[in-house]
Amino acid sequence: MDSIAPDQVYVRRFDAFDRVLHGLLMLSFLGLAATGLPLLFSDEAWARALARVFGGFVVAGWLHRVCATLLIAVFLTHVTRVARRIVAGGESGLLWGPHSMVPQPRDVRELVQHLRWFVGLGARPRFERFTYWEKFDYWAVFWGMAVIGASGLLLWFPELFARILPGWVFNVALLIHGEEALLAVGFIFTMHFFNGHLRPEKFPMDLVIFTGRVTAAELEEERPDEYARIRATGQLERLRVGPPPRWLHRIGRVVGTAAVTIGLILVTLILYAVLT
Ligand code: HEM
Numbered sequence: 047m048d049s050i051a052p053d054q055v056y057v058r059r060f061d062a063f064d065r066v067l068h069g070l071l072m073l074s075f076l077g078l079a080a081t082g083l084p085l086l087f088s089d090e091a092w093a094r095a096l097a098r099v100f101g102g103f104v105v106a107g108w109l110h111r112v113c114a115t116l117l118i119a120v121f122l123t124h125v126t127r128v129a130r131r132i133v134a135g136g137e138s139g140l141l142w143g144p145h146s147m148v149p150q151p152r153d154v155r156e157l158v159q160h161l162r163w164f165v166g167l168g169a170r171p172r173f174e175r176f177t178y179w180e181k182f183d184y185w186a187v188f189w190g191m192a193v194i195g196a197s198g199l200l201l202w203f204p205e206l207f208a209r210i211l212p213g214w215v216f217n218v219a220l221l222i223h224g225e226e227a228l229l230a231v232g233f234i235f236t237m238h239f240f241n242g243h244l245r246p247e248k249f250p251m252d253l254v255i256f257t258g259r260v261t262a263a264e265l266e267e268e269r270p271d272e273y274a275r276i277r278a279t280g281q282l283e284r285l286r287v288g289p290p291p292r293w294l295h296r297i298g299r300v301v302g303t304a305a306v307t308i309g310l311i312l313v314t315l316i317l318y319a320v321l322t
Contacts, residue, residue: 057285174271
């Protein structure tokens with residue numbers, strides 16, 4: 047939702063911890079893309095201009111490593127928090143069930159149902175806390191971290207890894223790192239942005255990841271099964287919050303607009319480099 051509705055009932059969707067972590071994830075990913083792409087397309091005039099903005103290719107390389115350290119820290123913090131919630135907090139529902147991120151049979155059913163709905167052959171699925179495409183986005187980051195993180199660390203510490211790995215692995219790592227970067231940038235700056243902000247019902251921007259709240263009406267409309275569950279289990283009252291403060295709303299708009307703009311510019315530059 048893009049505007050504050052003071053007379054509406056609001057429900058908490060994301061806590062402050064997850065919102066801050068998502069903010070740091072955005073920052074590190076945008077930084078990695080903006081400092082990595084000039085290296086990948088270094089023969090392009092725009093790449094040299096972008097590198098100059100950071101103070102040259104060498105500084106861009108160092109900033110890339112700073113952003114990579116932040117991304118790894120964000121990833122480890124998230125995984126540790128989830129593990130602690132499951133093991134120490136006894137939240138086994140995070141592993142399976144209506145509010146789990148783990149793909150389940152209902153996701154396959156909802157995908158098929160959604161495709162049918164697109165062509166007018168049935169009703170819209172009654173989504174739960176996370177839709178199948180949100181789970182896909184989430185696990186894409188895990189896959190991406192394994193591939194891009196491992197290859198990136200090889201490129202960062204070649205002397206260390208060369209003690210146990212043959213030389214050709216580093217060539218392959220460089221290739222994989224660049225290709226996976228293009229895949230990640232292409233996916234995040236088109237599909238993820240489209241799902242989050244550019245769908246007709248979300249346009250111009252969904253601010254839930256910044257404010258952490260949705261209106262109860264929006265929740266009921268978008269995720270009827272989640273709404274029904276939290277109502278039936280008496281959680282609706284517990285999750286009830288006030289409307290987002292104006293300052294938070296503004297921050298969300300500014301940060302969200304900046305991220306979408308930078309992302310779309312980078313995708314355009316990649317397309318220009320690849321197609322011309
Ligand atoms: C944990 C994550 C990461 C680590 C440790 C890492 C590390 C590195 C290192 C050490 C280099 C070589 C830099 C140089 O030559 O100065 C590099 C290059 C690069 N990185 Fe990353 N990186 C990570 C994530 C990412 C992400 C998420 C993206 C894209 C969004 C990305 C895009 C690139 C690109 C495009 C290059 C240039 C590859 C080439 O020259 O062919 N990296 N990375």
